[in-house]
Each structure stands twice: as structure tokens, then as C-alpha cells.
Amino acid sequence: MNTKFMTRTAILLAITIVFQFMKMPQLVTGSVVNAMLLIAAGTVGMWSGITIGCLTPIIAFLVGIMGFPLMIPFIMIGNSLYVMLFSMQKNKILGMILGALVKFIWLAISVKYIIQLFNVKVPLKIVQAFTTPQFVTAIIGGILGLIVISLLENYFRFSKE
Template identity: 85%
Template sequence: MNTKFITRTAILLAITLIFQFLKMPQLITGSLVNAMLLIAAGTVGMWSGIIIGLLTPVIAFLVGIMGFPLMIPFIMVGNGLYVILFSTQKNKVIGMIVGAVVKFIWLALSVKYIMQLFNVKVPLKIVQAFTTPQLITALIGGTLGIIVIALLENYFKKAKEQ
């Protein structure tokens, strides 16, 4: 980790947190957060996306945005899987789709079944938030992220040529 990595990751984390603080509907906030995870991974590197994916649920809880702390480790794993699967695929669209599906399956299983193994009663509102909407926001955010990455790559390529 060098200064450039830390600085860029910090800036992208700050932007991601701003999106969370706006407290928009899940469809918008979730999509923007997922986009930022892939933008970080695609422009700074996989570890940047993973770090942001690990920090955002913790910070969301600490500032009162997320009210069900037992989901934090599951969200962290889901975000990590999303970023890793995106980052390790040569075809970024396929990586994003596979990552979105795996994140969705992981979170849906976590909220519906894994929590039950520990006798945790998950409120219906939480179950609903961590099932199908997770797939939708990961796909929308992933699509947006891929577009932004392409635009940034094009911009940086043109800037180098000048």
C-alpha cells in the first residue's frame, strides 16, 4: 500500500459515505454503494474495493444508518465476494453479474437461514431488504460502476496522450 492507494481509497470511501448519509431509498443508495465498490476495485485495485466494502457497513451502523448490527459481518462478506468476483474476471460484465448473484445468494441465505441457526429473530423488514433488492442494487450499481470505470479509463488515456 502506497500513498496513492491510500489517498484514492480514502477519497472513494468518503464519496461512498456521502451517498449513505443522504439516506435515499435502498434502490438508490444500494446501487450507488455497489457502484463505488466496483469503481474502487476497477480504478485503484481489488483491495481498495474490499476495504470500502468492509468499512461501509460498520460506519453505517456507527452513525445510525443501519439498525441491525448482526448483519454487519454478512454484509462485509457479501461486499468482499462482489468485489473479488468482479476483480478476478477478465470480462468485467460477467464478473459483475456473477458477483451480484453470489452476493445476493449469500445475503439471502444469511438473513433467512444462517441467522436462524443462531436463533436470531430477523425482522421481516430486514429480510425483505437483504433478499431480492440486493440483487437489483448490485446489478444496477455494477452497471453504473462499469460505465464510470470505462469513462475514467478513457479520460486517463486521453490525459496521458496530451
């Protein structure tokens, strides 16, 4: 880790936190957070996206956005899978779609089955939030992220000339 990595990751995390503090509906907040994960991965590197993806559920819990702390490690893993699959694919659109699908499947299985193995009753509202909306927000965020990455790549390319 170098100073450039830490600085850029911190700036992207700060922008993400600002959106989390706005406490908008899940469709908006989730989409923006997913976009920021891919923007971080696409501009700074995979570990930047993973770092932000692991910190955002903790912050969401601390600011009262997410009221079911047992989901935090599962969200961290889901976000990391999303970023890793995106980062490892040459075709970024395919990587984003694959990452969104795997994140959705992981979170749906986690909330419906894994947590319940520990005899924890998961409220219906939480189950609903961590199933289909996760796929939708990952796709919307992914599209936004790809657009921003493309714009930033063009900006960086022209600013070097």
C-alpha cells in the first residue's frame, strides 16, 4: 500500500459515506455504494474496492442505516465477491454482471439459510432487503460505475497530453 492508494481509497470511501449518511431509499443508496465499489476497483485497484466494500456495512450499522448486525460479515463477503469478479474479468460489463449475480446469490443464501442455522429469526424486512434488491442495486450501481470509470479514463488520458 502506498500513499496514492490510501489517499484515493480514503476519498472514495468518504464520498460513499456521504451518500450513506443521506439515508435515502435502498435503491438509491445501494446503487451508489455499488457504483463506488466498482469505481474504486476500476480506478485505484481491486483492493481499494474491497476495502470500501468491507468498511461500508460497518459504517451503515454505526449510522443506523442497517439494523441487523449479523449481516455485516456476509455483506463484506458479498461486496468483496462483487469487486473481485469485476476486477478479474477483462470484459468489465461481463465482470459487473457476474459479480452482481454472485453477490445477490451469496446474500440471498446468507439471509435465508446460513444465519438461520444459528437459530436466529431473521425479520422478513431484512430478508426482503437482502434478496432481489441486491441484484437490482448491484446492476444499477455497476452501470453507473462503468460510466464514471469510462469518463475518468478519458479525463486522465486527455490530462496527460
